Amino acid sequence: MANIDRKNVERIIEAVGGKENIEAATHCVTRLRFALADESKVDTKALDENELVKGQFSTQGQFQVVIGPGLVDQVYSEMINITGGARASKDDVKTLASKKQNPLQRAIKTLADIFIPILPAIVMAGLLLGINNILTGPGIFYSDQSLIAVHPEWADVASIINLIASTAFGFLPVLIGWSAVRQFGGSPLLGIVLGLILVNPDLMSAYQYADARLAGTVPVWDLFGFEVEKIGYQGQVLPVLVSAYILAKIEKLLNKRVHDSIKLLVVAPVALLVTGFLAFIIVGPITFAIGNALTSGLVSIFDSFAALGGLIYGGLYSLLVITGMHHTFLAVDIQLIGSQGGTFLWPMLALANIAQGAAALAMMFNTKEQKAKGLAVTSSISAFLGVTEPAIFGVNVRHRYPFIFGMIGSGIAGVLLALNNVLASSIGVGGIPGFLSIFPNQWGIFFLGMAIVLVVPFTGTLLYGKYQMSGSNKPTDNSPGDMDVNAEAASSRTVSNIAEESHDNSVKRTVEIAAPISGEIVPLSEVPDPAFAEKQMGQGIAIKPSEGKVYAPFDGTVAHLIKSKHALILTDTNGIQLLIHVGINTVSLKGEGFTAHVESGSSFTQGQLLLEFDQKRIEQAGLPIITPVIVPDGQEGVQVMKEYEGAAIQNNNPVLRVSFALKS
Secondary structure, eight states, rough: OOOHHHHHHHHHHTTTTTTGEEEEEEOSSSSEEEESSGGGGGGGHHHHHOOTEEEEEEETTTEEEEOOOTTHHHHHHHHHHHHHHOEEEEEEHHHHHHHHHHHHHHHHHHHHHHGGGGHHHHHHHHHHHHHHHHOTTTTSSTTTHHHHHHHHGHHHHHHHHHHHHHHHHHHHHHHHHHOOOOOOTOHHHHHHHHHHHTOOTTOOOOOHHHHHHHHHOOOEEEEETTTEEEOOOOOOOOOEEEEOOOOOOOOHHHHHSSGGGHHHHHHHHHHHHHHHHHHHIIIIHHHHHHHHHHHHHHHHHHHHHHHHHHHHHHHHHHHHHHHTTGHHHHHHHHHHHHHHHHHHHHHHHHHHHHHHHHHHHHHEEEEEEEEHHEEEHHHHHHTTTTTOOHIIIIIIISSSSSHHHHHHHHHHHHHHHTTOOOOSSSSSSGGGGGGBBBBBBGHHHHHHHHHHHHHHHHHHHHHHHHHHHHTTSSGGGGGGGGGHHHHHHHHHHHHHHHHHHTTTTTTEEEEEEEEEOOOEEGGGGSSSSSHTTTSSSEEEEEEEEEESEEOSSSSEEEEEEESSSSSSEETTTOEEEEEEEEEGGOOOOOOTTEEEEETTTTEETTTTTTEOOHHHHHHHOOOOOOEEEEEEETTTEEEEEEEEEEEEEETTEEEEEEEEEOOO
């Protein structure tokens, strides 16, 4: 890597507000990460004009300046020399950055970090409950009768499905306890035990509490004359969240104060005993009442202003996805299901996802560039199946008007669902399969809403796009959202011309880089990180891995293995460098779940196993597993000629075609 110009590093420091504005700074494989005292002092124009800077953005309280792999190490070291500051860890920057977020942002992030890891179990349960509803719901296959009533041989099949499905909801405090205590810095195992305590079979089920309260038969403990209701907290969110926080704090306090020789005998028993008593005597009753009051208030609002509530939540849900606030409502849905028997919010979520998918699909007809068409199709299918980020970030927000038409369609559908009080009995797949979670007797209204979110966003996006084309006398491919695609095409043409002009002085060679990971090849635009999605560091592709192994795509050496083992920079025998970055923000795992079989400076042969990673561990942390594979910018004479599509089979098929110049 070439030596850097110290003046450019000084300009970066000045552009972020000077050294006095930098509270802490660290770096990862691709970018500088700053915790700044005042982000308003950042001069974005100066950063854009700096030849070292590939991109910039702010996220979760951190200001990030994209430099690129390899070079970022030198820039960071030079920056520390200039400022005289101490080297900071990523945790230091993350901690300081989180303090810049307001309490609401921190609360939303915490809830997201707690609920995302348990989402697969909840979605699985929702799908299975939907199948059970089909088997047991009257009027679906036969008039006024269920399938199992007409065919009783299916009754036990439905019973087993219901048992499997209802377990995740019945033992929900166990899942939340595990994830919450882990998030709050305690032992996940103690979180599991706490959850089990709150749903112990010796306790009256929370589902039976209302009837028992009316009948005056609620069991109690008599603690020296003080009566405590002996009830469980099945399907409840707040009791276990607050109890998990208390448990984690007590455990951390004891770990600091208790001698290592007796920790096993003291820490866990005391922490669970104190938390358990507090949960049943104070935390449980108070939070149980608060949770029920909140859900009752929300229900009353939708009962009184159904159309307005449906319009606001249905129309703005996709906007919540952009801000990350949509994770907050997962807890609300679960609370509604537990206390009311069904949620009216989740059906609107499912239709909002379909609406964004329909708008993205319409863009296939409004663009002529083949890559953009492919992204529109694949991202719309993803949205129809409940994952909207590729459609929202990859297509709709970039063009703006598809996103707006998606919100209009889902807002209209939200009004329809709210006026008819359409409920979901569980949380399932938030797309077309979402009807399985809707009570069968409300399928008709839900399907009508589905028709609205398919037709309105698709038609509106298509017609407006055609109007733009006719009004400007040029295709919508030239809109701002497609500039990167056109620039890439122009870049390829320029390379071809340069090759012809410099034929007398140099020779162009082309190599194909084999797939380093097995899985599915997708465009970089689907990566949920601006530095990769906007190709700020270089061109390439991303792979959705089907297994947790990284193999050598060519013969060469390891230029750099990142300390946390989540990324590699490889150099082939021609000098071409390749960055393989496993997952997004996986640096936060600090190497946990990663096993490296090489180190910096190691030589390797094509097909050799370089790195293994635990996909489940990454997903449990709520981090995307998608893996960018890029050719970093700044390599003289190196140009990505082709980005392949389809399936990736390690060491079997190419993912990139790269050309480079050899002096003759």
